[in-house]
Amino acid sequence: MRSCKEAVYQWCVCGYTRADGDNDGVPCEKHCGQSSRSSLERVKSYKKEFGCR
Template sequence: MRKLLLISILAIFSSSAFASSNYSCNSKTCKKMSSCAEAVYQLKQCGKKRLDRDHDGIPCESLCGSNGENMPKEKSKSSKKKGKKK
């Protein structure tokens, strides 16, 4: 019974985290995407590796820039830790 409750709670929280996104997994090409943020979502959340043709972690370089200069900034614990080490 506890396992079922735990699984239900995890399912609710994980689905609500992805439901807040304005994007969905689909078969759009880079030309049909509206932003670099959408391309990043497609690559990271949907696993659309074809959007990163040169395998450098930057999808749709026409949108995100060849150096990723237009990519959205990620908020992560690791970036905060790096800032503290300075």
């Protein structure tokens, strides 16, 4: 994956659950960052954009 947005897409749209291996709500920490408030908000906005819960 090349970006956080792509990681979220693969995770919530394509069902690639391994993207969030530690189950903290943030896929691919390499691109999305650790499970901080800002990372969670960014992931939440991408999920909303893609129509994921």
